[in-house]
Amino acid sequence: MRALVRGAGVAGLTVAFELRRHGHAVEIVDRTARAGAGASGLAGGMLAPFCEGESAPEAVTRLGRAAAEWWEAALPGQVNRDGTLVVAPPRDTGELTRFAARTAGHEWLDEEGIAALEPALAGRFRKALFFREEAHLDPRKALVALHAQLVKDGVHFRLGTSSGKDFDAMFDCTGPAAIGTVRGLRGVRGEMLYLQTSEIGLSRPVRLLHPRHPIYVVPRADHRFMVGATMIEANEGGAISARSLMELLNAAYALHPSFGEARVIETGAGVRPAFDDNLPRVVRIGDAIHVNGFYRHGFLLAPAMAQEAVSLLERVPA
Numbered sequence: 001m002r003a004l005v006r007g008a009g010v011a012g013l014t015v016a017f018e019l020r021r022h023g024h025a026v027e028i029v030d031r032t033a034r035a036g037a038g039a040s041g042l043a044g045g046m047l048a049p050f051c052e053g054e055s056a057p058e059a060v061t062r063l064g065r066a067a068a069e070w071w072e073a074a075l076p077g078q079v080n081r082d083g084t085l086v087v088a089p090p091r092d093t094g095e096l097t098r099f100a101a102r103t104a105g106h107e108w109l110d111e112e113g114i115a116a117l118e119p120a121l122a123g124r125f126r127k128a129l130f131f132r133e134e135a136h137l138d139p140r141k142a143l144v145a146l147h148a149q150l151v152k153d154g155v156h157f158r159l160g161t162s163s164g165k166d167f168d169a170m171f172d173c174t175g176p177a178a179i180g181t182v183r184g185l186r187g188v189r190g191e192m193l194y195l196q197t198s199e200i201g202l203s204r205p206v207r208l209l210h211p212r213h214p215i216y217v218v219p220r221a222d223h224r225f226m227v228g229a230t231m232i233e234a235n236e237g238g239a240i241s242a243r244s245l246m247e248l249l250n251a252a253y254a255l256h257p258s259f260g261e262a263r264v265i266e267t268g269a270g271v272r273p274a275f276d277d278n279l280p281r282v283v284r285i286g287d288a289i290h291v292n293g294f295y296r297h298g299f300l301l302a303p304a305m306a307q308e309a310v311s312l313l314e315r316v317p318a
């Protein structure tokens with residue numbers, strides 16, 4: 001079958017990957033010239049099915065558990081499987097107990113355990129939760145690598161938009177651009193920034209709990225750290241607000257004062273496409289199969305949704 005995929009974010013690229021795996025011919029069209037230009041390029045890249053279970057429906061944990069393996073098989077060497085550390089300032093240790101009660105897959109660490117995992121945090125927190133089975137990847141590197149693999153595998157990329165008229169099947173993976181077309185889809189703004197400093201090193205994502213401003217810090221290559229992310233009910237990307245910038249920086253500083261000396265090398269805001277239950281969906285609308293609504297879980301749930309989308313194509317004649 002000849003399939004067109006609209007959108008080269010994490011949704012579109014994983015659908016294309018699964019289509020090729022099933023032997024279909026694939027073309028991808030994106031209105032920008034590069035893969036990951038939308039929300040996908042701003043993500044933390046955390047594959048955290050257990051931590052996300054704290055506030056997400058059970059399906060997120062269930063479907064997300066296989067994500068790290070999917071990414072590792074697709075892009076060998078790109079997945080870091082060192083888990084997630086969750087800490088809270090001494091005055092908010094109640095938040096840790098609450099987090100533990102709402103999640104599975106963790107173990108408690110004391111000060112010594114924290115120092116053994118992340119020496120840079122030695123003496124800063126009395127207790128932590130360690131989610132050993134969680135993983136993360138660098139979303140930008142992963143999308144560039146997936147794009148390159150697809151090209152090598154014969155997938156043609158085109159700049160622009162397309163009605164999909166000349167194809168046997170069409171997958172719409174345009175993320176927040178489909179708000180207004182796909183019923184119930186809304187935008188949730190997420191702001192983030194990148195810090196760079198060689199004063200501190202981390203080996204895994206660290207989440208800092210706070211009643212109002214929980215944040216996470218994800219280490220990247222070259223002494224860079226992605227700090228995220230706000231959750232604001234708005235279909236609006238663009239520049240980060242001054243308030244969010246202050247909150248993210250304050251929280252990073254609370255995690256470790258060395259972040260106070262770091263360089264702010266990038267800030268940004270993306271729109272997470274989401275349905276009312278914050279779960280992604282594969283839905284047929286007219287002659288297109290829409291794969292959308294990934295909310296906070298694009299990298300975590302795209303593999304499972306791509307597989308579901310391809311099986312829908314093969315079940316129902318186009």
Ligand SMILES: Cc1cc2nc3c(=O)[nH]c(=O)nc-3n(C[C@H](O)[C@H](O)[C@H](O)COP(=O)(O)OP(=O)(O)OC[C@H]3O[C@@H](n4cnc5c(N)ncnc54)[C@H](O)[C@@H]3O)c2cc1C
Pocket residue numbers: 006007008009010011012029030031032035036037038039040041042043044045046047160161162173174175176177189190191192228229230269270271272273291292293294295296297298299300301
């Ligand atoms: C700050 C932040 C942090 C996040 N952290 C994580 C995380 O740690 N882990 C995780 O799993 N998820 C995370 N997410 C969520 C994840 O980024 C999103 O769920 C995911 O990127 C959505 O992917 P998408 O492919 O549906 O949309 P997008 O990435 O927005 O891609 C849509 C693509 O469609 C293209 N397009 C739009 N309209 C058209 C058209 N008409 N024709 C052709 N192309 C078109 C766009 O150019 C774009 O390339 C985070 C999100 C944000 C904002």
